[in-house]
Amino acid sequence: MLIHMIAAFAAFGVLPLANAAVAYVFELDAQRQNVSISGKAGVLRACRFPRQVELANASFDGSALIVSATEYVPVRALLLCDRNPVDLRRIPSSAGSLVDVNIEHGLYLTVDVVSASPLSFLVTVARIGSSRNIMNIPGAYHSTLPLTKLQEYGFSYDESRARGKVSPDGNYVAPNGEIDCSAHAYPGVWDIKTVACASRKA
Structure with a gap:
């Protein structure tokens, strides 16, 4: 199990889509309404958003560019953009603040x-x-639980150190971005298929 978890996150940079975040650099202009996409050969393309965006963070698997707490754009759409503003895709605003999205496996993490x-x-x-x-x-948020119970399960999160991530194969989640598979890690690494904390089973 431990080998599978580490391999799933190590696949970043190996799978075709996973290469996107490594291959491209995204930079917002001063107005935060245009983004330039650069590669090894220099600036490849500049795309316009329909309005100002908050940020430009590539998803862990490289399939998307996260531009706000609720919006993202597929990287493939950016690489094909024309003079028209690119369409922004949105997650439900009630879901939390978006930190990762895996388009191929239809998952997002907030x-x-x-x-x-x-x-x-x-x-x-x-x-x-x-x-x-x-x-x-x-460690998972559920609106049906009382706040006091939810607070018991809270964990520290420092985006400047690591962002939460979904593995490129869509099987695992590192809620606080740390690939810590030790038995006492919290929140650890989660197995999506078994809906369990995989690091504690390893």
């Missing part, structure tokens, strides 16, 4: 602040087009 003191977070792993959390384990 984080939610659950406590301000100490600052702690929970995540949602959902299918594109839905806001229902497919994970039901400690």
Whole structure:
């Protein structure tokens, strides 16, 4: 199990789509409404958004460019953009703040602040087009649980150190971005297929 988890995240840079985040550099202009896509040969293309965006973060598998807490654009659409603004795809605003998306496997990952003191977070792993959390384990956000219970399951999250990620094969999630498969890791690495904390089974 441990070998499969590590290999799933190590596949980044090996799979065709996974190469996208490594092969391209995305840079917003001062108005935050245009993005340039650069590769080894220099600037490949410049694309326009229909309005200002907040950021330009490539997804872990390289299939998408995340431009706000609820919006993203497929990288393939950017590589084919013309003079018209590119269409932004949106996740439900109730799902949290978008940190990763895996288009090929139809998954996205969001984080939610659950406590301000100490600052702690929970995540949602959902299918594109839905806001229902497919994970039901400690560390996952569920609106049916009381806030006090949710706060018990919160964990620290520092995006400057690591962003939450979905493995390129769509089988695993690292909620806080750390590929920590040790038995005592929290939140650890989650197995999407078995809806369980894979790191604790390893």
